[in-house]
Every structure is written in C-alpha cells, then in structure tokens.
Amino acid sequence: FNEIGDEGAGLLAGVLGECKALAHLGLAWNSIGDEGAGGLAEVLGECKVLAFLDLSENKIGRKGVKRLENAREYKALSLRLNNPEGFSAADEEDEEASRMSLEE
Numbered sequence: 524f525n526e527i528g529d530e531g532a533g534l535l536a537g538v539l540g541e542c543k544a545l546a547h548l549g550l551a552w553n554s555i556g557d558e559g560a561g562g563l564a565e566v567l568g569e570c571k572v573l574a575f576l577d578l579s580e581n582k583i584g585r586k587g588v589k590r591l592e593n594a595r596e597y598k599a600l601s602l603r604l605n606n607p608e609g610f611s612a613a614d615e616e617d618e619e620a621s622r623m624s625l626e627e
Contacts, residue, residue, distance in 0.1 A: 529556050533559060
C-alpha cells in the first residue's frame with residue numbers, strides 16, 4: 524500500500540488534467556483525506572477520458588465525499604469510496620458518509 528496522503532493527492536491533482544489517455548485511476552489505501560479528495564475533485568472536469576476513480580479504503584469524510592459528489596455533477600465518472608473497518612471518523616455522520624459507495 525502507498526500512503527500518498529493529502530499532499531500527494533494534491534500533487535497528483537496538479538497534473539491530472541494533462542493525462543489525456545488516463546481512463547482508470549486506482550488510489551485505494553493511500554491515506555487520502557478530505558483535503559486530498561477536494562483537490563482531486565477540483566480537477567476531475569479536466570480529465571476528459573477518466574471514467575473510473577477508486578478512492579476506497581482512504582480517510583475521506585463527509586466534506587470530501589460532498590466535494591466529489593459535486594464534481595460528478597459536471598462529469599460522468601464511476602467513483603468508488605469507502606473506508607476500512609475500524610476507521611475512526613470524527614462523528615457518526617462522517618463515518619456514514621465515508622462508507623458510501625458512489626459507484627454508478
């Protein structure tokens with residue numbers, strides 16, 4: 524498993540728009556939180572070919588899920604989100620939101 528975290532996700536977001544042929548991006552188990560998810564959400568519209576983004580088993584809470592949901596309003600994208608058992612969210616709402624599956 525990698526652990527790029529929010530910082531790595533932000534760096535990746537900075538170049539995603541230039542990846543013209545990237546259709547599937549797997550970022551599961553990378554310790555990405557709300558900040559990293561938000562950075563990725565900001566550039567999803569620039570990724571013309573990207574059709575699937577796997578962010579499962581990360582630390583994305585309610586705020587990150589909301590930003591990703593909002594980004595999907597402007598881009599058809601299959602998105603996988605959930606967290607490992609035992610992930611300690613700040614509150615029950617965060618935990619419930621982070622376990623959502625947003626797959627189409």
